[in-house]
Amino acid sequence: MDNPRDLPPPPPIDTLGAKGPIALFLDFDGTLVPIAPTPDRIAVPPDLAKRLEELSARLDHRMAVVSGRSPANLAEHLGPLAVAVAGSHGAARRKRDGSTFGPDAERLPDAAIGAIERTADRAGALLERKAHGLALHYRSAPEKEDAVVEAAQALAAEHGLALKRGKCVVEFVLPGADKGRAVEAFMAEPEFAGAMPVFVGDDVTDEDGFCAAAKNGGFGVAVGERPSDSALYHLPAVSDVHAWLKL
Incomplete structure (x- = not known):
């Protein structure tokens, strides 16, 4: 690298x-x-x-x-x-x-949206709604990174979504x-x-x-x-x- x-x-x-x-x-x-x-x-x-x-x-x-x-x-x-x-x-x-x-471009399935919303509340992450995805931001609380990422990875696997990682953010999108x-x-x-x-x-x-x-x-x-x-x-x-x- x-x-x-x-x-x-x-x-x-x-x-x-x-x-x-x-x-x-x-x-x-x-x-x-x-x-x-x-x-x-x-x-x-x-x-x-x-x-x-x-x-x-x-x-x-x-x-x-x-x-x-x-x-x-x-x-x-x-x-x-x-x-x-x-x-x-x-x-x-x-x-x-x-x-x-x-x-x-398609929006995320309703079931996935609901699960991500609940996870954002539990993890204390900022939820950003997008036209074709959802993002969880933790820039204001970087100590929550491990918990947010772990929860996001589990949700992505459960709902068949792709997960994009960025600077203090994880984002759910459809594969491809x-x-x-x-x-x-x-x-x-x-x-x-x-x-x-x-x-x-x-x-x-x-x-x-x-x-x-x-x-x-x-x-x-x-x-x-x-x-x-x-x-x-x-x-x-x-x-x-x-x-x-x-x-």
């Missing part, structure tokens, strides 16, 4: 683009905006959507935001965004014009929802095909994106201090991501 501090920074994005077309995939929390104590308290620059649209245009629109948040939740924080998006860990995908592609599959789906689209994929993210769920980018001839860029199994390059913080992208 590589320490990000031992990885070099990525080449300038203009240098990469001069060698051939690139397809850029950007995580949101911890990559484009700093992590906040709770998901609804993130600080989003008021012009971030406009800046992302301008970056997408510079890349001939071979760019997508790939987030654990749903597309609707991203819109709540960013406003209208004419950029391709894969939300809910890639399960809900839409193109730049707003049209969806791929199978419709991961950021690597989102990259594969976009790379099969005509406007992305043939480009070199670059995935930028800060959390363990982004490792799937890094691997998919590498599989398709590109690479991952790890953000922050979390060790990475699959990234080739590293940027220390959100501000460095913005500087590298010239946002």
Whole structure:
């Protein structure tokens, strides 16, 4: 497992683009905006959507935001965004014009939702309701990590769900929802095909994106201090991501 501090920074994005077309995939929390104590308290620059649209245009629109948040939740924080998006860990995908592609993302079964709600109450975790999943946050009580994770693993096994772990959070999703599959789906689209994929993210769920980018001839860029199994390059913080992208 590589320490990000031992990885070099990525080449300038203009240098990469001069060698051939690139397809850029950007995580949101911890990559484009700093992590906040709770998901609804993130600080989003008021012009971030406009800046992302301008970056997408510079890349001939071979760019997508790939987030654990749903597309609707991203819109709540960013406003209208004419950029391709894969939300809910890639399960809900839409193109730049707003049209969806791929199978419709489904919500969790009612029985699983009820069990997760009860577990959140017992464990004292913050329950985040998502369009296609549920998350248990314990950032305000990190000492509860072992208990929350153990309970979540048991619930996921009982209800046939996939469990995503992140920074002080575990999230329940349906099997098959991961950021690597989102990259594969976009790379099969005509406007992305043939480009070199670059995935930028800060959390363990982004490792799937890094691997998919590498599989398709590109690479991952790890953000922050979390060790990475699959990234080739590293940027220390959100501000460095913005500087590298010239946002």
